[in-house]
Amino acid sequence: MKIVTWNVNSIRARLENITTWLRENHPDVVLLQETKCQNHDFPQEAIEDCGYNIAIHGQKSYNGVAILSKFPLEDISCGLPTFADDEQARYIEAVTNGVRVASVYVPNGGDVGSDKYHYKLSFLAALKDHLKATLLYEEAFVIGGDYNIAPTDDDVNDPKGWHEQILCSTPERKSLRAILNLGYSDAIRLHHHDKGPYTWWDYRSGSWAKDDGLRIDLLLLSPQAVDRLAGAGVDREPRGLEKASDHAPTWCTLL
């Protein structure tokens, strides 16, 4: 069972790239972030024609998350129950083929110390509370998403340039580590022990050409999911195409 997380940076602007990739790679489950449209504007038919069921949680212009699955989607819930007042569409969860999955788009955070930064830390605390509660189900659970945090300097091409900047500041990393310390594992790190692999390259400053990337898209696995983990990786190919998202699809496979 192949599960992918992918920040597509607008599903409508990226529809051709996405459907082509789905037909070539036929993953079982795709966790999308930054769909950037309201539910009634989501290109349902084009995705269904690729063989997927769909669960969406959208909003106008910004954010937006979705789950695509070749299997039926059950127990769909939108938003974090621990962050109920949030009007931003950043979390969706469902059960499919016996696996609980979630797509999360953690706030970017703007500049360190800004209002957006504190909102990011609040969101991460709420995410931790929810994942702590859900761990008690003792299910295979995969939380894929754009966490907007590079866990360590090994996840950054240029750690000096990013030192204590957004995506790399110590409070953000501590918030992520607190989630991992509940008992979740970073799937990519179980299979890759060197620097990288990166998942995001800024559109600006020729970052892709220089491979000046960061690993901020993660798949967190419950212990029951880790027991079934067979592989994990990043598909860099779509990042090099015309009209590419600035993020690459990141995948894992469960036995």
Next chain:
DNA sequence: ATGGTAGACGATCTA
């Protein structure tokens, strides 16, 4: 301190 690029949307905001 600013700028570099991209998307939504229709002037800026977000990343």
